[in-house]
Amino acid sequence: MQVLDFSHDPWLVLASLLVAMMAGFTGLSLSRGLSTRSVTYQKVLIVLSAISLGGGIWSMHFVAMLGLQLPILFYYDAVITLASALVAILVVGVALLILHFWKRTRYTLVLSGMIVGLGVVAMHYLGMSAMQLCKAVYTPMGIAFATVASCLLCVIAFAVAYGRRTQRNIVIGTVIFGFAVFAVHFAAIAGTSFVAVETQTEVGPLISNEMMAIGVVLTSFVLCGAFLLSGVTFLAPPEPEAVAGAVAEMPDVIVIPTASKRQIPYQKDGQTRFVDPASVAVIRAEGHYTHLYTRDEQLFCAWSITEAEKRLTPGPFIRTHRSYLINPEHVSGFERMKDNGVCYFETANLGKVPVSRSRLKPVRDSLGL
Template identity: 50%
Template sequence: MSVRARKDEELLDYSYNSGLVLASIALSMMAAFTGLSVTRGLSRLSVGQRQTRIVMGAVALGGGIWSMHFIAMLAVRLPIAVAYDVLATIASLLIAILLAGVALLLMHFTKRNLSHIFLSGTVLGAGIVAMHYLGMSGIEFCRPVYAPSSIFAAGLAALAMGVAAIWASYGRRTRANILIGTLIFGSSVVIVHFTAMAGTGFLALATSPAFTPALDNNQLALIVMVSAFVICGAFLLSGATFLAVPAENQTAPAGADSVEPDMPEPSPEPAPLRIPVERGGQTQFLPAAEVSALRAEGHYTIAYSGKDKFFCPWSISEAERRLVAAGPFFRVHRSYLVNIARVTGFERRRDSGICLFEGTASLDRVPVSRNRIPALRDALGL
């Protein structure tokens, strides 16, 4: 992927600072891990919490793409001083964050199937390429020139590895898959950057001034790295606070009072959610936690609880509206809602799946639609 200049122009020789190159690779991996980790397990959260976590993931992934690129460019040693246009540099950061956010929204607010995985990975890969070349356009006092083959190779690598990263991370949402996705995505940013740079040359402009920047490349790279580390660390720590900690697991330090005197009175616990059922001509209410599943029966539902099953006046859509947002219920099929806490097993079939139950009358298994399997596995922690 050689770069050719006109006869009256000569390309500048350049080299790399190996320390900054290694730092850019490490930063790419850290950002990838942060972005993919803070978006794990979102199906158990409210819509507002999911949106917040997706913003965090987009900033981590998009900001990581940009930070890797910027530090790798600071690693370039040219015989002339260069600077970066602020508008183009900020625009390259914003486009990376925007497209990373779109990719995450596709995975968390649409059906998680192969077509959406491919689309999400394509958007993510496009963000890497767009950020790189937009950022390169901001170089001042010299002009980058590109070999067309390097643009094609970088674009192809970005799209392929973007799809691979999303497929690895979202095919199954296990810790191992997150780590594999981290390696693929972190590597993709590095590979795309240096593939593009292999076909890039630099021409000095006739008006290139001699100046000394206020910060040298090492100092500027250090600022970017520390900022990225603080942001990623804060996101990882704050992301953990979205997970509820059971009260019985919260212990006070030895010798501390059980309630601090200046603490406000705790707000009353909300009443436990109940499900109306009909029995003997009367309407009774079952605690939602005791119900294993609800099955659609025309415009009504059948509730399964222990050894009994009950007629419920709610439709399956009404039950989903009331139960999914307020408790551990999940819509696994057009005709079934299940209580995740009462599922005792899960089987993957060829084109579908099955939730298993024990100790529930007339209900030992519930079918799971193929397009709901990834989100269900996520909710079950698989």
């Protein structure tokens, strides 16, 4: 069998890198802030993140394969091609479930990164096996290098993106993840030779390069749309300071707190007054009512703890216990017990708040632990 010469279209190589970057950003940013959401909501977004990351790995591979220029005509087996996409999505889904439903430690970060790294390699070689009338021939050294590089780069990407869930870390993790998928593909290709074969071993119907191009364009279009939607919501909208300043300069206008501002009402001296939620450190249930704790005061609020959580969501507060909501920005210390914890505050009449076992993980995530 004669080894075939091959080259790559540089524009499609660049396009494959962009696809990997978009997929990485979409998947990693979609899963931001899940610890404050319901379990059902977390599962839905993890599925979407897995589809974005896994589908992006698959799309990157076949965008690059469209740029592979060989002197013969070849096809892809549709069943094996589909299987390679499902493998990538399922493997990424397993890694995300570990990250979001297990205690997030250095071990789970490494484990998740290695799972995704192995998934990238598995998707690559399974996708390559779909080629018909052309056979890819590998070397043990090439496979070993691609596997080690994939695991190492994916571990770094997940450690950065999930070590601290800041916007900066997500962006850096996106770059590392996109480069990891891109580099592993071409590192594996560098250790691959191609030979022409006369027989076909297809499992399902064959796909030509033209049909593959249509499929890749459609998946890339969906990824672009998801990337744009994620990018729009990634950065918080600017505060309307100009409008607030203009109202403040009008002496005849009385500003009344509205539901859109989500001010918290409290009773004092026979009057209903309002406090900014950002200045409240803890909301504690007291029968059908609640007490608000700021740095200097303890205030009585007519809301129940359930109503307070409903009215202030989404917002800065997170439930730590059936009787407590806390603002993580005011936490001055945290102590882990056997199966629960305690948050410490420098507030009037309240020094610490219990953290129940079921709420321990989201509380730690909100504190960046």
